[in-house]
Amino acid sequence: MPTDSYEITANAKINLFLRVNGTLPNGYHRLYTVMQEIDCADKLTITIDSSRRGFKINCFGRSDIDPEKNLCKKACDRFFSNYKKLKDESFTAPYTEIDLIKNIPSESGMGGGSSDAAAVLVVLQEHFGQPFTEEELLRIAVNVGADVPFFLYGGTCLCEGVGEVIKPVESLAGLGVLIGKPKAGVSTPECFALMDSEEAKPFDMKAYSDYIDSMNTHHRNNSDILEKLLAKREFLINDLEVPAIKLVPEIETLKTAFINAGAEYCCMTGSGSAVFALFENRGDAAAAMEQVKDVPALSGCSLYLAETV
Ligand code: C5P
Numbered sequence: 030m031p032t033d034s035y036e037i038t039a040n041a042k043i044n045l046f047l048r049v050n051g052t053l054p055n056g057y058h059r060l061y062t063v064m065q066e067i068d069c070a071d072k073l074t075i076t077i078d079s080s081r082r083g084f085k086i087n088c089f090g091r092s093d094i095d096p097e098k099n100l101c102k103k104a105c106d107r108f109f110s111n112y113k114k115l116k117d118e119s120f121t122a123p124y125t126e127i128d129l130i131k132n133i134p135s136e137s138g139m140g141g142g143s144s145d146a147a148a149v150l151v152v153l154q155e156h157f158g159q160p161f162t163e164e165e166l167l168r169i170a171v172n173v174g175a176d177v178p179f180f181l182y183g184g185t186c187l188c189e190g191v192g193e194v195i196k197p198v199e200s201l202a203g204l205g206v207l208i209g210k211p212k213a214g215v216s217t218p219e220c221f222a223l224m225d226s227e228e229a230k231p232f233d234m235k236a237y238s239d240y241i242d243s244m245n246t247h248h249r250n251n252s253d254i255l256e257k258l259l260a261k262r263e264f265l266i267n268d269l270e271v272p273a274i275k276l277v278p279e280i281e282t283l284k285t286a287f288i289n290a291g292a293e294y295c296c297m298t299g300s301g302s303a304v305f306a307l308f309e310n311r312g313d314a315a316a317a318m319e320q321v322k323d324v325p326a327l328s329g330c331s332l333y334l335a336e337t338v
Contacts, residue, residue: 034075035077042144043303044062048237064192138299140241150173157283185201201244208303213277213302215300220301261264266274267298
């Protein structure tokens with residue numbers, strides 16, 4: 030019986046801005062955010078053996094990841110149960126083994142687990158001959174995790190709801206990105222709860238929509254991208270950043286260091302704790318990394334260099 034092996038990379042994301050727009054009946058918060066793919070990536074090798082049953086995941090490079098709680102397992106389970114319903118009730122899932130090389134930091138707000146899960150869905154969809162429509166695959170993805178659908182698109186997308194309403198927008202590819210990750214992560218529920226205890230910042234969806242439209246035009250070069258993005262600096266905020274800084278003060282330390290090193294724009298991504306800074310190109314981001322790498326206040330933080338995709 031055939032054994033097939035697939036190699037795939039899973040890129041991370043940053044949230045260029047993240048606004049919280051009320052709560053849903055299930056207690057989750059409604060988001061309005063632009064997600065941007067970056068080339069900081071995990072690597073997966075997925076082996077499928079239809080002559081056997083079972084699942085195994087090997088996480089390399091990190092001892093802190095519980096393979097059983099990994100979203101890749103959930104992605105396989107959801108894909109196979111939907112496949113069974115769609116095709117054949119007698120279907121039994123093949124043996125699936127995933128070698129996962131983690132480079133995206135966990136508890137960073139960079140979507141590493143979600144991106145890995147999306148990569149698994151893409152591979153299974155290919156292996157089984159594209160059984161699901163795009164819409165069906167998106168529905169499976171959102172059941173695996175709120176950030177997973179974005180990674181089926183990648184690039185630059187406006188994401189709403191809990192992340193499942195996705196509109197691709199004009200690419201912002203090619204910008205330099207410097208990322209700093211404090212040792213401590215931010216607890217996402219704690220961060221949302223702390224945000225709820227504070228007064229909500231005003232949010233004008235029409236104004237944001239006009240802003241997104243203003244960026245949705247052909248970009249001449251990277252300087253043009255930054256100019257359009259920074260034209261409404263007051264819109265570039267993450268509503269989770271203030272509560273996250275209360276939980277992990279190094280987030281603010283990183284922001285100050287990145288701004289001092291010449292960042293065009295700097296913000297926390299997702300619910301943290303990673304902070305990203307944007308530059309016109311990768312070279313400028315690398316130069317800033319050189320400047321901040323020996324700053325004593327950042328000694329507990331990890332730095333990463335990337336580019337928008
Ligand atoms: O999606 P994730 O499992 O990381 O979410 C963890 C927690 O963060 C949720 O249980 C919820 O309390 C909070 N959350 C939220 N609104 C969102 C995403 C997460 O309130 N859109």
